[in-house]
Amino acid sequence: MTGHLNLLNFTGAGRVTSSIMNCAVILILTSSCLTWSSAMYTPSRAAAPKKLMYLLEPLVYAEVVGRRGDNVTLPCVLRTKPSHYKVKWTKLEPGHVGPENIIMISNAQACKPYGHLGHRASLRKAHAMDASLQLSHLELEDSGTYRCELINGIEDENIVISLRIEGVVFPYQSKNGRYKYTFHEAKEVCAQQDGTLASYSQLFRAWTEGLDWCNAGWLRDGTVHYPIIHPRPACGGEMLSGIRSYGPKDKNHDRFDAFCFTSKTSGSISYISGSFSFDQAVKACRRQGAELALVGHLYAAWRFQKYDQCDGGWLRDGSVRFPISNPRERCGGLPEAGVRSFGFPNKTMHLYGAYCYR
Numbered sequence: 475m476t477g478h479l480n481l482l483n484f485t486g487a488g489r490v491t492s493s494i495m496n497c498a499v500i501l502i503l504t505s506s507c508l509t510w511s512s513a514m515y516t517p518s519r520a521a522a523p524k525k526l527m528y529l530l531e532p533l534v535y536a537e538v539v540g541r542r543g544d545n546v547t548l549p550c551v552l553r554t555k556p557s558h559y560k561v562k563w564t565k566l567e568p569g570h571v572g573p574e575n576i577i578m579i580s581n582a583q584a585c586k587p588y589g590h591l592g593h594r595a596s597l598r599k600a601h602a603m604d605a606s607l608q609l610s611h612l613e614l615e616d617s618g619t620y621r622c623e624l625i626n627g628i629e630d631e632n633i634v635i636s637l638r639i640e641g642v643v644f645p646y647q648s649k650n651g652r653y654k655y656t657f658h659e660a661k662e663v664c665a666q667q668d669g670t671l672a673s674y675s676q677l678f679r680a681w682t683e684g685l686d687w688c689n690a691g692w693l694r695d696g697t698v699h700y701p702i703i704h705p706r707p708a709c710g711g712e713m714l715s716g717i718r719s720y721g722p723k724d725k726n727h728d729r730f731d732a733f734c735f736t737s738k739t740s741g742s743i744s745y746i747s748g749s750f751s752f753d754q755a756v757k758a759c760r761r762q763g764a765e766l767a768l769v770g771h772l773y774a775a776w777r778f779q780k781y782d783q784c785d786g787g788w789l790r791d792g793s794v795r796f797p798i799s800n801p802r803e804r805c806g807g808l809p810e811a812g813v814r815s816f817g818f819p820n821k822t823m824h825l826y827g828a829y830c831y832r
């Protein structure tokens with residue numbers, strides 16, 4: 475785009491110079507236009523997507539991003555209205571068998587919501603050609619792929635849009651040590667920490683943002699992976715940095731840690747300084763009308779509010795952690811930002827403050 479604009483400016487200037495110069499400029503412009511249009515129309519024949527007749531190609535907003543609790547709009551706009559048609563919105567679930575997950579079916583007059591997503595869905599109807607879907611109060615599980623389908627009985631067509639929940643991935647390990655969770659238990663512990671099991675793409679994004687973790691954990695699809703930024707012999711060898719994969723594992727018998735995912739919280743977190751035992755920390759929070767924070771709460775505050783507190787504090791699961799956004803020598807010493815952990819100390823030790831949430 476920039477190149478194009480520059481050329482146009484150049485033509486303007488060219489008018490007041492010699493005609494030879496003008497010709498040269500026109501030649502450049504023409505060849506530039508040719509390249510541009512041929513680039514538009516030369517998708518490989520085998521993979522050429524069917525050209526849409528009714529729906530606008532989703533070039534601009536192919537991915538919509540929101541945080542938990544936000545309202546978002548998944549755009550779907552008609553270019554031509556057939557005389558009779560319906561629009562059907564569905565959430566696509568790869569690997570899912572059984573009935574499809576319909577959210578909304580509408581025609582020119584009315585619309586009908588379906589399923590648990592339907593309760594939070596409405597059509598935007600910003601103008602006569604608008605079939606965009608609004609989703610309110612986003613939840614962690616809402617991330618994924620959505621399809622807007624125009625059904626007119628002759629040539630149905632659809633577009634696909636992905637919804638990404640902006641959030642943070644955190645590894646979670648049992649207080650009894652490494653690799654204690656079956657898949658189902660991993661799912662449960664993530665929920666207990668205000669999260670869900672992360673998807674592969676959430677783990678991948680977390681790796682691009684700096685997550686380096688040398689313990690394998692379950693993901694939502696039943697596969698087991700871990701992200702490595704600094705390759706080292708103990709963590710999959712000296713190969714390239716990246717996601718190390720164990721592939722799919724036995725959900726009932728194999729045991730690993732968990733990679734949980736969470737997003738913005740509606741409450742807020744605060745630190746009470748002191749030398750508390752676990753029980754005293756519980757009480758300290760209660761006195762403020764709050765409760766000990768969950769691991770997910772602390773990660774969300776670190777991710778979204780750049781929460782930084784150089785003091786270990788009790789959390790509700792009995793672990794002691796602290797969030798660092800500005801890494802410095804005297805706060806754990808690590809060069810990267812992150813939530814640091816002291817593991818699960820003896821609950822009777824009077825050593826730590828309290829992270830409260832309300």
Ligand SMILES: *[C@@H]1O[C@H](CO)[C@@H](O)[C@H](O)[C@H]1NC(C)=O
Binds near residue numbers: 545610
């Ligand atoms: C989201 O939409 C709901 C209704 O659908 C509305 O009550 C709420 O205020 C909206 N929230 C935001 C943050 O816009």
Ligand SMILES: *[C@@H]1O[C@H](CO)[C@@H](O)[C@H](O)[C@H]1NC(C)=O
Binds near residue numbers: 820821822823
């Ligand atoms: C915690 O510490 C107390 C006092 O030092 C000790 O009696 C107790 O056995 C310890 N608990 C565990 C689980 O180690």
